Amino acid sequence: MAEKKKKLKYEKRKSCPKCGSGARLAEHANRRTCGKCGYTEMK
Numbered sequence: 793m794a795e796k797k798k799k800l801k802y803e804k805r806k807s808c809p810k811c812g813s814g815a816r817l818a819e820h821a822n823r824r825t826c827g828k829c830g831y832t833e834m835k
């Protein structure tokens with residue numbers, strides 16, 4: 793199996809309130825989005 797895990801700054805990312813701690817929100821310039829459910833949180 794290919795290990796693609798690189799240590800990025802995932803630690804500081806918030807978790808999705810809908811999906812729980814397993815889904816972290818992606819950081820954008822002025823918002824955060826969940827890749828699973830599409831939840832968007834404006835900063």
Ligand SMILES: [Zn+2]
Binds near residue numbers: 810815826828831
């Ligand atoms: Zn989600």
